[in-house]
Amino acid sequence: MIPEEIIEIPASLQRSQFLAAASVAGFQLAGAAPAAPMDDYPIYNQWVTGGLAGPMAYLADHRAPLRADPRSLLSSARSVLCLGLLYNTPGPAAPISRYAWGAGDYHDLLRHRLTSLVQSLEQVWGAFEYKICVDTAPLLERSLARLAGLGWIGRNTCLINQSSGSWFFLGEILTSVELEPDRPPPDRCGSCTRCVDACPTQALVPAPDGRWRLDARLCISTWTIEQHGALPAAHRSASGQHVFGCDICQEVCPWNSRAPFTAEPAFQPANPGYDLAELATLTPESFRQRFRHTPVWRAKYAGLMRNVATAMGNSGDPRHIEPLRRLATYPDAAISEHALWALGRLERIA
Ligand code: SF4
Ligand code: SF4
Structure with missing residues (x-):
């Protein structure tokens, strides 16, 4: 206008x-x-x-x-x-x-x-x-x-x-309105390297200018949200228990230790927990009902179930063997391949 x-x-x-x-x-x-x-x-x-x-x-x-x-x-x-x-x-x-x-x-x-x-x-x-x-x-x-x-x-x-x-x-x-610009605050990371040290995949790397940058090819968030199809085996074991994204480098940051909470209803946890065995029972329809209007939708059903299978394989918990056997029969190649990989891990320790 x-x-x-x-x-x-x-x-x-x-x-x-x-x-x-x-x-x-x-x-x-x-x-x-x-x-x-x-x-x-x-x-x-x-x-x-x-x-x-x-x-x-x-x-x-x-x-x-x-x-x-x-x-x-x-x-x-x-x-x-x-x-x-x-x-x-x-x-x-x-x-x-x-x-x-x-x-x-x-x-x-x-x-x-x-x-x-x-x-x-x-x-x-x-x-x-x-x-x-x-x-x-x-x-x-x-x-x-x-x-x-x-x-x-x-x-x-x-x-x-x-x-x-x-x-x-x-x-x-x-x-189009010109406001007086604010000023950037000082960088208060100081000598801290907690996030760099805690990242399980060494995805935070130094940039040529001395700052740090994310190598998204190594980041669990990228693998579990953005990457489609079967993941390389090394990425599977490094993904740990993450089924959608990763917050480790923010959780360890001391500036988040006293971060305030929001009362915004839309951001309150919609589920009391995310049990892997329960997530493994999702069907395409129940996935749609539960996640259609949430960020998790971005991973799509195949991506989330692939990640659930991976997390089960990394859990060391033999109770996940039965659900994984069901996931191994899924027609989606990435889900079944990850489930078979996970079964291989759990059956070795069962
Ligand atoms: S999100 Fe996780 S994997 Fe990615 S940089 Fe942070 S700690 Fe590393
Ligand atoms: S953990 Fe936080 S304060 Fe420490 S280096 Fe990382 S971003 Fe900076």
């Missing part, structure tokens, strides 16, 4: 209006970054051209260069409003990543909140051009969030807020 009238608002008032509206919309973190060429783009480009994105081809496709400048997505953009939505909840020790514990799709909630934030701001600023982005947009959102003062990018490659940790979904509003 083309603004009919630009309302002149003092920068400090504009900033406080933004922060107040962001809080009312339910965001715990908010800040503004300039819509300008991204200093981190060459690092990102090296990462994808070096093959470190692994099977996530969507990060390396024709949209990759758009990440060089947020104005690729909205040419009139002057600022990027960066928002953080806390998803941390107390919950089951789960083989499923924390961000996927809730019953709904966080993209929908995030988009809804960003939309209501735009509506609130239009009431005080007048109409402006904007584009709402959630994590599917080609944007270097962690770098922007750092520039907007939301946190620093830790050695675990996550955005970390000093008082609230890293369990955040990030969203952005590209806007």
Whole structure:
């Protein structure tokens, strides 16, 4: 929408209006970054051209260069409003990543909140051009969030807020309104290397510029969510008990030890636990009913059951032999192959 009238608002008032509206919309973190060429783009480009994105081809496709400048997505953009939505909840020790514990799709909630934030701001600023982005947009959102003062990018490659940790979904509003940019906070990782040391697959690797980056080809989250078909045997045993994602490098981070919890109903754990034997009984239909509107849907039925078979094989628990025998008869080649591999492991110790 083309603004009919630009309302002149003092920068400090504009900033406080933004922060107040962001809080009312339910965001715990908010800040503004300039819509300008991204200093981190060459690092990102090296990462994808070096093959470190692994099977996530969507990060390396024709949209990759758009990440060089947020104005690729909205040419009139002057600022990027960066928002953080806390998803941390107390919950089951789960083989499923924390961000996927809730019953709904966080993209929908995030988009809804960003939309209501735009509506609130239009009431005080007048109409402006904007584009709402959630994590599917080609944007270097962690770098922007750092520039907007939301946190620093830790050695675990996550955005970390000093008082609230890293369990955040990030969203952005590209806007034609120019806000005074926030300042990036200092990097507070110091000499800590807990995440690097705890990663079971050594997927956090040093970058040429001295920072750290994720080699997604080695990451359990990539294997269990993004990679389709049968996994190499070395990846199976290294996946441990994880059936969807991996949070180890965030769980060990000291900045998460006192991370607040959210009361947001959509993020509360939808299941009391994730028992492997129970997950192994899922049918395509019961999988659809339970996970259709959750992040787990991304792994698809075949991916989740493949991962359940792998986790059973890594459990050392002979009670999983019977369910694995059933999974070994599945028509999906990856599920049956992983189940046979898992059976081989458990029968050796039974
Ligand atoms: S998610 Fe897990 S496998 Fe991936 S880098 Fe973190 S600790 Fe390593
Ligand atoms: S575990 Fe330590 S090194 Fe890793 S992100 Fe947290 S503070 Fe930084």
